[in-house]
Amino acid sequence: MAYEFKLPDIGEGVVEGEIVRWLVNEGDVLMQDQPMVEIMTDKATVEIPAPKPGKVLTRHYAEGGICPVGKVLITIDDGAAAVVPAAQVERIRRASAPASSVGVAPAVAAPVVAAAPPPSAPVLATPATRKLAREMGVNISSVRGSGPAGRITHEDVRGAQAGGSRKRAATPRPPRVSDSPDDVRVPFRGLRRKIAERMALSKQKAAHFTYVEEVDATALVTFRTRANARLASQGQKLSFLPFIVKATVEALKHFPQINATLDEATSEIVQRRSYHIGIASATTEGLMVPVLRDADKLSLIDLGKEVDRLASVTKSGKATLHDLTGSTFTITSLGTLGGLFATPVINFPEVAILAVHKIEKRPVVVDDKIEIREMVNLSISVDHRLVDGHEAAAFVAMIKESLETPGLLFLDSV
Numbered sequence: 001m002a003y004e005f006k007l008p009d010i011g012e013g014v015v016e017g018e019i020v021r022w023l024v025n026e027g028d029v030l031m032q033d034q035p036m037v038e039i040m041t042d043k044a045t046v047e048i049p050a051p052k053p054g055k056v057l058t059r060h061y062a063e064g065g066i067c068p069v070g071k072v073l074i075t076i077d078d079g080a081a082a083v084v085p086a087a088q089v090e091r092i093r094r095a096s097a098p099a100s101s102v103g104v105a106p107a108v109a110a111p112v113v114a115a116a117p118p119p120s121a122p123v124l125a126t127p128a129t130r131k132l133a134r135e136m137g138v139n140i141s142s143v144r145g146s147g148p149a150g151r152i153t154h155e156d157v158r159g160a161q162a163g164g165s166r167k168r169a170a171t172p173r174p175p176r177v178s179d180s181p182d183d184v185r186v187p188f189r190g191l192r193r194k195i196a197e198r199m200a201l202s203k204q205k206a207a208h209f210t211y212v213e214e215v216d217a218t219a220l221v222t223f224r225t226r227a228n229a230r231l232a233s234q235g236q237k238l239s240f241l242p243f244i245v246k247a248t249v250e251a252l253k254h255f256p257q258i259n260a261t262l263d264e265a266t267s268e269i270v271q272r273r274s275y276h277i278g279i280a281s282a283t284t285e286g287l288m289v290p291v292l293r294d295a296d297k298l299s300l301i302d303l304g305k306e307v308d309r310l311a312s313v314t315k316s317g318k319a320t321l322h323d324l325t326g327s328t329f330t331i332t333s334l335g336t337l338g339g340l341f342a343t344p345v346i347n348f349p350e351v352a353i354l355a356v357h358k359i360e361k362r363p364v365v366v367d368d369k370i371e372i373r374e375m376v377n378l379s380i381s382v383d384h385r386l387v388d389g390h391e392a393a394a395f396v397a398m399i400k401e402s403l404e405t406p407g408l409l410f411l412d413s414v
Contacts, residue, residue, distance in 0.1 A: 001079050004072045014041040016068045019061045020190040028056045040190050044324045054078035064189040072116045125152040133157045191286040202348035207384040210343040213396045216404050217359050218374040223406040242303035247402035249275045249296045255395045259328050261349045278327030281314050290314045291327045341379045351386045355379040
């Protein structure tokens with residue numbers, strides 16, 4: 001008998017997912033809990049397993065396609081379970097190698113007489129945009145999207161209402177890029193496309209401006225060295241990031257407008273009282289932002305342990321949806337490739353992001369004398385709609401003071 005498996009409700013407001021990679025072919029015999037497909041949502045990449053053995057009849061979406069939650073993803077004949085051919089077993093083994101995925105409960109199966117017909121083209125729109133369309137009485141399926149990958153924006157919905165029954169001008173298709181003999185074409189999908197959509201949305205919505213400050217980290221370098229000497233017997237070692245996080249959280253407590261978001265639907269600024277710090281991390285698949293939850297409640301040692309854990313699960317592709325969602329403020333640490341300064345893009349819908357650059361020895365003037373000091377630059381980009389320049393500068397100044405004079409803020413945490 002044929003069963004339709006629908007894209008499950010993954011939670012966190014997710015309404016659709018992009019097919020990143022099929023792990024099975026039509027005609028394959030499935031084993032119980034065998035990974036079938038990798039799905040990219042706004043939050044993370046998830047792996048959908050087979051809920052029962054059977055034979056793949058139809059894959060309803062191609063790689064790169066968008067499947068709405070609740071739509072049929074794959075049709076399986078559960079009466080066709082048989083011995084899996086050796087060649088397929090080997091392909092399953094290779095396909096199941098670690099990737100950016102987390103386990104997700106399988107979709108509920110519903111018996112049907114035959115494979116369902118191909119679904120209509122999916123509507124690409126965020127939950128907020130869909131809500132706006134409902135409130136304005138606009139049939140969102142009739143709106144042509146002008147955003148990345150044809151995604152429907154708030155402006156598209158408002159334009160559709162303003163246009164009434166008039167046909168909107170078709171969005172011009174971008175011209176195809178001409179090829180040269182040595183060019184290589186790589187599919188623009190999965191995490192890379194999701195990053196592009198998020199970055200474009202951030203630049204479109206937030207009024208970015210960047211402020212840069214120089215910090216004398218000499219005392220911090222000495223403090224960290226002493227702290228690690230004390231922790232060596234416990235087999236622990238702190239990077240500079242936990243110190244940065246702790247100083248940032250302390251500053252956020254004094255500047256709640258920077259730990260906030262704008263609710264455009266209600267015209268309200270939502271100041272967060274939780275301090276969930278996103279740590280922008282480079283992976284082989286692209287930029288990801290694991291989250292240090294309740295960072296204000298963690299000691300330096302606990303922050304260090306959680307930073308290490310998140311780095312490990314993110315790089316290995318084992319980060320969960322919980323690990324990758326819910327940040328209220330983001331820090332991007334550029335490490336040894338830090339450069340002098342940058343203009344980081346805000347992790348929308350947050351209102352600010354802090355970039356930490358490389359700590360290095362530089363000649364500086366101290367008491368009218370030139371000395372070699374350990375220096376580091378901090379770059380903060382903020383949404384000027386919510387945060388004024390003076391407020392951003394004062395916020396960074398407080399972080400600077402904590403890092404330059406690592407006293408009680410850090411002593412109590414080691």
